[in-house]
Amino acid sequence: MKRAPGEFDIIRDYFASAPQGEGVALGIGDDCALLQVPAQGQLAASVDTLVAGRHFPVVADPAAIAARALRVNLSDLAAMNARPLWFTLALTLPGSDADWLQRFADGLLKTARQFGISLVGGDTTAGPLSITIQVLGQTLKPLCRGGARPGDSVYISGPLGGAAAALPVILGERTAEGETRRRAERAYYYPEPQFATAAAIAGLASSAVDISDGLLADLAHICTASAVSADVYLERLAIAPLARALAGEGALALAAAGGDDYQLCFTVPQARVPALQKLEQEVVAIGTLSPGEAEVRCWQNGRRWRASRTGYRHF
Ligand SMILES: Nc1ncnc2c1ncn2[C@@H]1O[C@H](COP(=O)(O)OP(=O)(O)O)[C@@H](O)[C@H]1O
Numbered sequence: 001m002k003r004a005p006g007e008f009d010i011i012r013d014y015f016a017s018a019p020q021g022e023g024v025a026l027g028i029g030d031d032c033a034l035l036q037v038p039a040q041g042q043l044a045a046s047v048d049t050l051v052a053g054r055h056f057p058v059v060a061d062p063a064a065i066a067a068r069a070l071r072v073n074l075s076d077l078a079a080m081n082a083r084p085l086w087f088t089l090a091l092t093l094p095g096s097d098a099d100w101l102q103r104f105a106d107g108l109l110k111t112a113r114q115f116g117i118s119l120v121g122g123d124t125t126a127g128p129l130s131i132t133i134q135v136l137g138q139t140l141k142p143l144c145r146g147g148a149r150p151g152d153s154v155y156i157s158g159p160l161g162g163a164a165a166a167l168p169v170i171l172g173e174r175t176a177e178g179e180t181r182r183r184a185e186r187a188y189y190y191p192e193p194q195f196a197t198a199a200a201i202a203g204l205a206s207s208a209v210d211i212s213d214g215l216l217a218d219l220a221h222i223c224t225a226s227a228v229s230a231d232v233y234l235e236r237l238a239i240a241p242l243a244r245a246l247a248g249e250g251a252l253a254l255a256a257a258g259g260d261d262y263q264l265c266f267t268v269p270q271a272r273v274p275a276l277q278k279l280e281q282e283v284v285a286i287g288t289l290s291p292g293e294a295e296v297r298c299w300q301n302g303r304r305w306r307a308s309r310t311g312y313r314h315f
């Protein structure tokens, strides 16, 4: 058996060799990284923590955990229409396991290469397994939560409910075989940050948010930030085929409130709807905004529909 690596062995052997990308004047190894901030636009910064048992199962493929941790953070950059540049990694590990670390680092650095983002620093401590990633990116035309106005249409960037339907499979609470199992793992561990849609809608959308907690909960953030209310027509929702396959009748509630899909929810003023319809992106109109208290009302075939929950709640 290999000797358990120490803190500085871990940094050197698994992370310090990460390729230095654009704008990295000084990468891993000093007290700070030194980054050449682009002259144009603004720097977008975001951080998200993934805690074992809360954001992913404790016993999971370390490469998949790493991919998910970076992808959910990249999704925040995509939601702001920011181009990925750099990230830092704060890793808390219950123990020092060379095999686990190798697979985690392979998954992380492979994902980083795919999205053109460079690991420039981090922190390594012992404790309950948790992964905190901070991402930094450049945005020339940011998409914010606060720009929506009454009369705007509400859209989603793609089908919802797949990741929430996959969760019981991932947790081992239900079985799935072959192709269904692979699709469940993909939906949960490899969410697709919506960079292409964000870039396409940047000149058209008045607001955007990525759907991490659940459509109704995240649309409520737009309503609060923009001081508008929303009506959502549930029969218009695009429901992920995986959600239908795994949850049947329950798929609609998962699409409305399930979370973990990382599609975008965004709003578009009426005057720009024709331009939106000319885009190649397959976006789905699901509702409209009105004046009034920040509130999301749901309708199904003309009847008011009340969600038993609107999204994931930590507390
Ligand atoms: N502990 C904190 N200290 C400072 N800002 C925070 C903290 N937690 C969350 N925020 C900020 O509150 C806002 C909402 O956070 P969150 O719901 O986690 O957003 P997201 O879903 O995009 O990750 C973000 O701007 C985030 O930076």
Ligand SMILES: Cc1ncc(C[n+]2csc(CCOP(=O)(O)OP(=O)(O)O)c2C)c(N)n1
Pocket: 048, 049, 053, 054, 055, 056, 057, 167, 212, 213, 214, 258, 259, 260, 312
């Ligand atoms: C093991 C496990 N249980 C439950 C969930 C469901 N879940 C946990 S946190 C969360 C919401 C997103 O997490 P949060 O920390 O609120 O991310 P943020 O909104 O800050 O991006 C969801 C849907 C999960 N992904 N994994």
Ligand SMILES: [Mg+2]
Pocket: 047, 048
């Ligand atoms: Mg967050």
